[in-house]
Amino acid sequence: MSMAAEMQIALRLPSRILFQGPAIRLAATAEDGSFGILPNHVDFVTALVPSVLLITAPDGHERVFGIDAGLLVKKGHAVEIAVRRGVPSDSLENLHDTVGRTFAEVADDERAARAALSRLEADMVRRFSNLRRPQP
Known part of the structure; x- marks a missing residue:
């Protein structure tokens, strides 16, 4: 593998x-602790825990993300990260409020979706039970 000054990162929801x-640097947290990746890091795969993900751009600007559990795959000069939920923040200081607000909204949406699904399932069960009844 050739030596590179930067790597390509994709953070997917x-x-x-x-x-x-x-990016020139990435910092994340796995189940066994925090770690950092530079462009020529060895290839690997790890499970991420809910934590802060830091990505440093080639110009030195640091991007901050609050993430839920996910998976990170480093292969060559590409890093693919898949997480269930994630939010960007302009700074580490504001991240706590941003994550709390955004994840609470998502939790409310998920709760509403589960309630709608339960109603749909109950309606299906009622309709199937009516099919089994003998017709007069």
Whole structure:
């Protein structure tokens, strides 16, 4: 593998790409602790825990993301990260409020979706039970 000055990072949510671009450094947290990746790091795969993900752009600007559990795959000069939920923040200081607000909204949406699904399932069961009844 050739030596590179930067790596390409893609941070994906189930519904969209949260970040995609070049980076010179990445810091994340796995089940066994925090770690960092530079462009020529050895290839590997790890499970991420809910934590802060830091991506340093080639110009030195640091991007901050609050993430839920996910998976990180480093292969060559590409890093693919898939997380269930994630939010960008302009700074580490504001991340706590941003994560709390955004994840609470998502939790409310998930709760409403589960309630709607339960109603749909109950309606299906009622309809199937009516099919089994003998007709007069």
